[in-house]
Each structure stands twice: as structure tokens, then as C-alpha cells.
Amino acid sequence: MSTTKQQQQPLGPSSWTTRRDEKHSRMQKVESLLKGKVLPTEQIVNALELLIRPGDRVVLEGNNQKQASFLSAALVQVDPEKVNQLHMIMSSISRPDHLDIFEKKIASKLDFSYSGSQSLRMSQMIEDNSIEIGSIHTYLELYGRLFIDLIPNVVLVAADKADRQGNLYTGANTEETPTIIEAAAFRNGIVIVQVNELVDEVPRIDIPGAWVDLVVESDRPYQLEALFTRDPRQIKETHILMGMMAIKGIYAKHNVQSLNHGIGFNTAAIELLLPTYGESLGLRGKICKHWALNPHPTLIPAIESGWIESIHSFGGEVGMEKYTAARPDVFFTGPDGSMRSNRALCQVAGQYAVDMFIGSTLQIDPEGNSSTVTSGRLSGFGGAPNMGHDPHGRRHDTEAWLNMMNGDGPLVRGKKLVVQMVETFQNGERPTFVDSLDAIHVGQEAHLPIAPVMIYGEDVTHVVTEEGIAYLYKAQNIEERKLALAAVAGVTPLGQAHDASLNERLISDGLIAFPEQLDIRRTDARRSLLAAKSVEELVEWSSGLYNPPSKFRSW
Amino acid sequence: MSTTKQQQQPLGPSSWTTRRDEKHSRMQKVESLLKGKVLPTEQIVNALELLIRPGDRVVLEGNNQKQASFLSAALVQVDPEKVNQLHMIMSSISRPDHLDIFEKKIASKLDFSYSGSQSLRMSQMIEDNSIEIGSIHTYLELYGRLFIDLIPNVVLVAADKADRQGNLYTGANTEETPTIIEAAAFRNGIVIVQVNELVDEVPRIDIPGAWVDLVVESDRPYQLEALFTRDPRQIKETHILMGMMAIKGIYAKHNVQSLNHGIGFNTAAIELLLPTYGESLGLRGKICKHWALNPHPTLIPAIESGWIESIHSFGGEVGMEKYTAARPDVFFTGPDGSMRSNRALCQVAGQYAVDMFIGSTLQIDPEGNSSTVTSGRLSGFGGAPNMGHDPHGRRHDTEAWLNMMNGDGPLVRGKKLVVQMVETFQNGERPTFVDSLDAIHVGQEAHLPIAPVMIYGEDVTHVVTEEGIAYLYKAQNIEERKLALAAVAGVTPLGQAHDASLNERLISDGLIAFPEQLDIRRTDARRSLLAAKSVEELVEWSSGLYNPPSKFRSW
Known part of the structure; x- marks a missing residue:
């Protein structure tokens, strides 16, 4: 044994599984709410309060087309006393509730790519110091950072259908869902998916169920914009x-x-x-x-x-x-x-x-x-x-x-x-x-x-x-x-x-x-x-x- | 109905499903060899001769570490009378058989990223006109082209384990396997996977079975180089x-x-x-x-x-x-x-x-x-x-x-x-x-x-x-x-x-x-x-x- 090692060893962390343990402990809190991986629709706010901790890095799916709209609407409803100081990572700020999260002091920091229809309000909120901008990105560099220095604790995404094992069918709008989920699923992050429909068997598997922790049927289909249609x-x-x-x-x-x-x-x-x-x-x-x-x-x-x-x-x-x-x-x-x-x-x-x-x-x-x-x-x-x-x-x-x-x-x-x-x-x-x-x-x-x-x-x-x-x-x-x-x-x-x-x-x-x-x-x-x-x-x-x-x- | 449309319509193709039909017809030829998605090891050369057609674009997995070595060895053994003029796409030319494919006139054209240990022989073969180089790429641009102008007909890749439904476990060396498979699986290409071991249940699903057409247990584990070990x-x-x-x-x-x-x-x-x-x-x-x-x-x-x-x-x-x-x-x-x-x-x-x-x-x-x-x-x-x-x-x-x-x-x-x-x-x-x-x-x-x-x-x-x-x-x-x-x-x-x-x-x-x-x-x-x-x-x-x-x- 080298003396160098003996000198250095105590500097290292005492545990190498803090993320896994943390995920396990949070998932245990919602266990009684779940049937397998399925959460009842009306329990979503409750579940988010149990699964997200203050200061977490949270990815909320908002492409320029598909929006995890049920989950963003639910996130706005969590108690800011319980969930706050979130660091949100979103490729697109497209819905009013995306910024409501900040006004309600649930989140404080934002890394994003595109703000489209919310750009005016966003500028005002920056001026009022009600939102702290990390950086503005292109989509691809934001995805890259999910694997480097913006590794998420929790991701909130949308798919068309899921079966009870959590296998996901995204249909044509696969978009960024697999990339966001990969960053969380393989780093002991928590993957929460809203789906338009729970089914016995998905038409095809776009994302394997083992990568998903929790699926919830949304009250209405996810928001989807016809952004590329020109008359x-x-x-x-x-x-x-x-x-x-x-x-x-x-x-x-x-x-x-x-x-x-x-x-x-x-x-x-x-x-x-x-x-x-x-x-x-x-x-x-x-x-x-x-x-x-x-x-x-x-x-x-x-x-x-x-x-x-x-x-x-x-x-x-x-x-x-x-x-x-x-x-x-x-x-x-x-x-x-x-x-x-x-x-x-x-x-x-x-x-x-x-x-x-x-x-x-x-x-x-x-x-x-x-x-x-x-x-x-x-x-x-x-x-x-x-x-x-x-x-x-x-x-x-x-x-x-x-x-x-x-x-x-x-x-x-x-x-x-x-x-x-x-x-x-x-x-x-x-x-x-x-x-x-x-x-x-x-x-x-x-x-x-x-x-x-x-x-x-x-x-x-x-x-x-x-x-x-x-x-x-x-x-x-x-x-x-x-x-x-x-x-x-x-x-x-x-x-x-x-x-x-x-x-x-x-x-x-x-x-x-x-x-x-x-x-x-x-x-x-x-x-x-x-x-x-x-x-x-x-x-x-x-x-x-x-x-x-x-x-x-x-x- | 616009007159413009009537004038243009006949110019379009008579079928929009040629790739799907072609895949279906090729897969039918090997149906009798398969048990579900599983091909017996000794049938691989036979199956490749039935599944690959002259002029096909074929991706052969050869990262700088993991090699689909069983499949490359099998490809060298196909009859060049039956399979020839292949356009190979390989991120790394790392094994002698990668170039044997060209010397045996099974393949003629190559798009690649890295040739490492085979670089000397490659240079000689280019000089002798026994290999036609498309371009030399970085990994990422080669992957990008798999979705644009180098969309594959057949991909030959490697994984650690598969179950009988074709679900794949790659273990630590996931590498480029999901990207190559995605390019083929969603464009009616044929996905052939060598695995070290067929199991009843994979430890985790890295690639869903529905994306895979054929799995074959290799005669020995895939080649894997300790490329990043420095003494x-x-x-x-x-x-x-x-x-x-x-x-x-x-x-x-x-x-x-x-x-x-x-x-x-x-x-x-x-x-x-x-x-x-x-x-x-x-x-x-x-x-x-x-x-x-x-x-x-x-x-x-x-x-x-x-x-x-x-x-x-x-x-x-x-x-x-x-x-x-x-x-x-x-x-x-x-x-x-x-x-x-x-x-x-x-x-x-x-x-x-x-x-x-x-x-x-x-x-x-x-x-x-x-x-x-x-x-x-x-x-x-x-x-x-x-x-x-x-x-x-x-x-x-x-x-x-x-x-x-x-x-x-x-x-x-x-x-x-x-x-x-x-x-x-x-x-x-x-x-x-x-x-x-x-x-x-x-x-x-x-x-x-x-x-x-x-x-x-x-x-x-x-x-x-x-x-x-x-x-x-x-x-x-x-x-x-x-x-x-x-x-x-x-x-x-x-x-x-x-x-x-x-x-x-x-x-x-x-x-x-x-x-x-x-x-x-x-x-x-x-x-x-x-x-x-x-x-x-x-x-x-x-x-x-x-x-x-x-x-x-x-x-």
C-alpha cells in the first residue's frame, strides 16, 4: 500500500450511493399511492411534493411542440413551503405556468433554450429579479449538459401511452423525451411521465419501462402545437x-x-x-x-x-x-x-x-x-x-x-x-x-x-x-x-x-x-x-x- | 383539384413501402431458420447471405473498443457471388476481417471514422484500388449521416445479453449500439445482433426487443479492447x-x-x-x-x-x-x-x-x-x-x-x-x-x-x-x-x-x-x-x- 493513498483516502466521500439512497427513500414515500408504477391522476400534486426536494434540478419537458402540460400545471400547485428553490431546466418556455412556477417561488433558477410566446414576460421577470437565468442554450448543448453539469434529480416528461410496466409509446412526437429520461434513469434520478392513456399493451416501445419510475394518466392529452404548419x-x-x-x-x-x-x-x-x-x-x-x-x-x-x-x-x-x-x-x-x-x-x-x-x-x-x-x-x-x-x-x-x-x-x-x-x-x-x-x-x-x-x-x-x-x-x-x-x-x-x-x-x-x-x-x-x-x-x-x-x- | 397536382402526380413513386416490403420479403427467407428472433449460431453465414443483397448499405459495429467480431468474421465467409458491392459504414476499422471483406470483393465502398491498427494496410488497399473511400468522419457526423444520406439496409451490432424477445442488455459498453439500431429499426432496416449470452431475463433493457429482428449467440464473447488503460x-x-x-x-x-x-x-x-x-x-x-x-x-x-x-x-x-x-x-x-x-x-x-x-x-x-x-x-x-x-x-x-x-x-x-x-x-x-x-x-x-x-x-x-x-x-x-x-x-x-x-x-x-x-x-x-x-x-x-x-x- 502506497503512503500516498493512506494520506489521501480520508478525503473521499463516506458514501458512493447517496443518489441511489435518496431516490430509494423518496420513492418509498409514494409507494402507498402507487399501483405498480401507476399513480392515480388526482394524486399528482401530492406525489410531486413527496418526490421533489428544495434545490433539486428538475427537467420539465417543454419542446417547442409537445408540452408536459399536466405536470407543469401540477408543479404550479405544490406548496412552496415544501418545494422551493428549484433549478428548472427546460428546452422551451411555452406556457404561462412555466413562469408561474417562478412567480410562486417554487423555482428560482432557469436554464433554457427558447422562450417563444413567453419572451416578453420572461424579460420582465428577469428585470424584477423574480427569475435567475443560468444560461440560454441551443437544444443540443442543453441536452449535453444533462450528462455533465446539469444532471437532473427529477424529470417530468410526456408520452402518448404507457402500459402498467411503464413502457412508453411516444408516437410521432418522440422529440426530446428519450434524451431527458436517459440522463435521469441512468443517474438515479426520478422519472415521472404523464401519458394520455394507460393501455394493456403499447403499440411499440419507444422507451423501456425499466427507465421509468412513475406514470400518471393526465386529465387531458398533452399540449401539442402545430408549429410547422404554414398556410x-x-x-x-x-x-x-x-x-x-x-x-x-x-x-x-x-x-x-x-x-x-x-x-x-x-x-x-x-x-x-x-x-x-x-x-x-x-x-x-x-x-x-x-x-x-x-x-x-x-x-x-x-x-x-x-x-x-x-x-x-x-x-x-x-x-x-x-x-x-x-x-x-x-x-x-x-x-x-x-x-x-x-x-x-x-x-x-x-x-x-x-x-x-x-x-x-x-x-x-x-x-x-x-x-x-x-x-x-x-x-x-x-x-x-x-x-x-x-x-x-x-x-x-x-x-x-x-x-x-x-x-x-x-x-x-x-x-x-x-x-x-x-x-x-x-x-x-x-x-x-x-x-x-x-x-x-x-x-x-x-x-x-x-x-x-x-x-x-x-x-x-x-x-x-x-x-x-x-x-x-x-x-x-x-x-x-x-x-x-x-x-x-x-x-x-x-x-x-x-x-x-x-x-x-x-x-x-x-x-x-x-x-x-x-x-x-x-x-x-x-x-x-x-x-x-x-x-x-x-x-x-x-x-x-x-x-x-x-x-x-x-x- | 388543382391542375398542378394532376400534372405532377404521375411523377411520384408507385409504392411508398418498398423498404418495408423488401424487409418483409428478406425476413421471410430466414423464417424457417429462426426460433422466435433467435438464430442458431452455426446458421449465421447462411442467414447473412439471405438477408443482405448486393449494393446494400451495411453498418458493422466496430467502436474503438467493442467489436461485433462474430458478425464480421461471418460476413467474410459469405459467398461473394451472392453478396457483393456492399457499401460498408463502420466507425472503426480495427480487425483484419474488416478489410478482408473488401479483399474478398464482398464490399467495395467504405465510410468510416478511425482505422487505428489497420491504417497501414488500409492505405495500401486504397492505393491498389481495392477499396473505395466515401469519406473519413468524426464519430458524431457519421452517426448523423445514418439518419440523412447513409441510412442503412442492414446493421450488424453486438450486445452482452439478449432474451428471446430480442431485448438487449449492453452492460457498460453500450457505446454506439443504440444509435446504429435506431437508424435501422425506424427505417425498415434489418437489425442483426450478436450476443455473448441468451438469457431468460436480461439484467436491464438497454434496447427494446421490438427494435431488433434477429439475435444470435456468438461462438465467443465479442472483442473488447482495454484502450483506455495506461500503466x-x-x-x-x-x-x-x-x-x-x-x-x-x-x-x-x-x-x-x-x-x-x-x-x-x-x-x-x-x-x-x-x-x-x-x-x-x-x-x-x-x-x-x-x-x-x-x-x-x-x-x-x-x-x-x-x-x-x-x-x-x-x-x-x-x-x-x-x-x-x-x-x-x-x-x-x-x-x-x-x-x-x-x-x-x-x-x-x-x-x-x-x-x-x-x-x-x-x-x-x-x-x-x-x-x-x-x-x-x-x-x-x-x-x-x-x-x-x-x-x-x-x-x-x-x-x-x-x-x-x-x-x-x-x-x-x-x-x-x-x-x-x-x-x-x-x-x-x-x-x-x-x-x-x-x-x-x-x-x-x-x-x-x-x-x-x-x-x-x-x-x-x-x-x-x-x-x-x-x-x-x-x-x-x-x-x-x-x-x-x-x-x-x-x-x-x-x-x-x-x-x-x-x-x-x-x-x-x-x-x-x-x-x-x-x-x-x-x-x-x-x-x-x-x-x-x-x-x-x-x-x-x-x-x-x-x-x-x-x-x-x-x-
């Missing part, structure tokens, strides 16, 4: 013009095989232009074959026309259940036939395995930095920064990636296509191109250590506006990048300050292209080019398999 | 000196809370210095609390001394099974008590959720680019580039990350610590610092579109040699980066060309530090500082729980 009726001719430019001047030019689309009307327009304008260019089977995205209804015509080989999804989409189940050659589906998604793996794929990310934003500064954080709204990040950057850890090549090479030398490498697609004015009023991002001021007000920038200019390869395309990856220096951006900034102050006499050189250097250079007539950008002009037509394309939520029905 | 006897005083510099000049200086260590002797030295030298600096409980790494035996003394709060692992380590099971407060363990790893999630955490990556390399060029690819050896990447770069998608902050800020302005952000730790000469002979990386030439020979660089200079924040530390993140431009590097390059040609009169300025600018600046005496770097000096002492520290493989036993 074609709202697609304007500006979107169509920009879509045509993107298809010809980016997708076809760089031979983009695999990509992610966000939820904007710009990309919805592209989806609906592929079977018409794209077809007329002879691009079917040549571009846009592999996708990382949710089952967008606006992609139905392209799928039905044979454009799409595969789609892997972060989550599902309300109303697309029957359609995706009927297209297993395209979507990931389980042995039971229904879709399966996986937010963590799709974010990995969206970061590392696709040629292109294309998204929209609210503000862009002269160097191409952008953010959706505007005055008073701390909306967070979601998944965009993860997919909207050039991953330096990527080592495999594709034609599109190699196309972004700029410069000489033996170590030059390719780059991911990161495209921003914006109108020069938001709602025809506020300029998208600004001298300085609001995010800087908002970050300072919220005492964030760095400004909440969504995508940094150095990562952006293209910007598309209704004026034209800036090929930023071709810029040899920051001055060229600024010039190319200003050239497509229209009549915003940035655009008006631009010296148009430089455009000829910028065009010949390949730094910008207007519709004329792309051989596109502005007058050709008509709504008649859309493969579907309404939700009703999407339903027709799907042969009745797509079942849109009632708010999208007008017939 | 403290081989740690030299140079390693110890460098370790002391790293602890004081990097870990403590930047307050590193979370990190990854690779398999080198340099980092093994650091692990063994924490409970001695680190303790003397009062650093316990202050740094190195959260880890993304395999259960390194050399970390046992630090764990036992109370340094480590959590470890999430890519895989397991031979001999560490009982130890990890007895330390559930530190390691991720399942409801059954044994460890669980997850290579994909740990790579996500290692990329996004830790303060620091520290690794070693074989060559560094004057700008800090590095590679382990040297003449004639196309060794690939593994996970290092994924963890050894600054992820631009990261938005959360930590003290260490903010410490890397360099420059002013409202949009300045932090950076991940990426540390290279190298002796100036490899084995005392070949200089580590070179004018130009061998990787450039090797890449050209193998017709790779870009040079196989492991870590790019712009991502490296620190380089540690036996001479001192270069704080590259402080460099304002590439010239300063080159000077700082040259200053620690010793008597290599690069180091000898350096003008030592500049060092005073480099020191005062914080660009370099020698042991003197860190208040470290070279003569203090003695082996007596190691908390364990042999594998035997590691076993003692573990109270006999660590059970090293026989090749590491000398007592």
Missing part, C-alpha cells in the same frame, strides 16, 4: 421571388443534396416551388433529396412528386400522423407503422450531416451578425445556432460543402452553407438591416455575459433578400462582406448608403446576383407557381391523409 | 512536468470545471497528479469536477480522493466493471447497478457541454494545425475533431469559456479551451513541430478532396510542451500565434529558428509561460508525485474493485 394562402409574391432565386442561385448552383428548413414562409414557398419551378429547371432527383426537418405539410407536393428520398424529424406535426405513416419510404417510422422522431439525433444530423441550413431572422447588422432577440423580448435560441454555423469538427465532404472553399493552400477546407433569407423590411416597416443589433442592449439589460446573437456573420455564407443574393462566402475580407450585404439591403439605410456603382464589380466577382443575373423575371414570381395555394390543396395532394387542425381549415 | 509505470518525468504546467497554467488559471481527457500518457499523468500536486495547490472541489470520458483506471485515485463529481462515458473499460458499479454517485449506472455509456450522447456533451478538450498529436505545423496522419498511415479521426474545436453553435457561458475572450466590442464571445499537449520530439527522434504536415501528402495520395487535418490551428487555444505553454488564444494575429508556438518548440528546427530575445515580450503579453513563470521547478517533476506508480497501486486505490486485464498485471 400557403399567406405566401406572398415576394416569398416566391426569393424562393426562385434561392432554388436557382443557391440550391442548384451548389448542388445541395441535404438540408434543413425552418418554419418561415420563405422556405414554405421553396417547398411549394420545387414541384413546379424546380421541375421546370429539371432539378428533380438532382437536389434536395435528404432532409432534417419536421413533417411540414407544405412539403407534401414535393414528396408526392418524387422529389424527396428521406426525412428525419426533430418532432412530429399535428395532423400529419396518417400521412407520415403512409409514407414509410420517406419518413422514419416504427415497427408499428407510425412515425418516430428524435430531437437530439436530428439536431446532430442537422449540424453535421446536411449541406445547408436556411433560416430567417429579424435583424442583421452590417457584418452579417443576426438575431431574433429584439427590444424587450429575450426569445432564446432553440436549434438555429446549432444548425446555422459551420461545424469545425466536420471532416466529410460533399459537393456543396467543397463548393464553399475560398482561397488556396494545402489546408483549405469546405464549409457548410448557412443561408439567411429575409425581406429588407419586417412587415414593410422596420428595416431588417440595422447598424447594431437590439440583442446587444437586451443582453446588457438581462445581465447576460455575452450578447444573444443567433448566427454570427462569419458563419453566414449567403443572404437572400427580395433584391438579390449576397454570396458572402466569396468575400476575401470583411469589407467585401459588408459591400455584398449592403448591395442587397434595398432601401434600408444600409442599402441606401451603398454605392451602386460598385455593383458591376461585385457581380463579376460573384459576390452578388440580382434576379437578372439569375435569368429570373420578377414578374414571373406569381402565386400560380405554388404547387398548392391553400391548406385544402395540401389535403388534396395528400389524398386526404393530411388532417389539418381546425384553425387551418376554411372549407 | 503508470510508463509515465515519465517529462509527462509529469507537462502535467504540472497544465494543472497550474491552464486548469487552475482558467477555472476549468468540465473536461474531456484522451488516452495519452500526458493526461494520465494529470489524472494521477490531481490528488497530490493538485491537492497541494488547494484545487480539490474547485476544478475538474465534471468529465466526459471513459472510466480511465488512472482516474481512480482522484475519484477516491473526492475530486470528481460526475463522469459520463463514451464506452466502458475492461476491468472497470465492478469499480464503476460501486461508484454510482460518479458514473452513469442503470437500475441494475451496472454502468451505461452512450457514445453519441457523450460526444454531444464532449463537444458542447465541457470547458476543455485536451489531447495529443503527432505533428503540428507552424500555424498550429495538427494531425495524427503520418506517412503511409491513414488513421482517420475518431472523436477528436468533434471535441477539439470551438463549437460556434454554443451559446451558454462558463467562466473558463469567457476567459478565452480576446478583443473588445459588443459581440465578442468566449471560446472552448482546446489544448494540445506534446513533447517536442516523438520518441526522442522525429520532431513534432514540422514545416508542413505529412497529412497533406497522404491526403493527395489517397485522392482525398481535403487534407486529413485532425485539429485546425485556429481552434487551438493552448499548446503545452516540456518547454512551456503557448497561450495561442491571446494571439492578436497569425504572426503572434506562430511566435508563441515557436517559443515552446524546443530544439526542433522550428524552435531553433525562433528569436529567443522576443520571449520577454511574449511572456509579458501573456502569450507564453515557461516553468519559471508558473513557479514550477523542473526538478520537482518526479515520479514520486504520482498518486499511483503502477497498475497494482491503482487496484489498491480501488480497494480491489478494479480488475485489470492480465497483460497489465505484473504481480
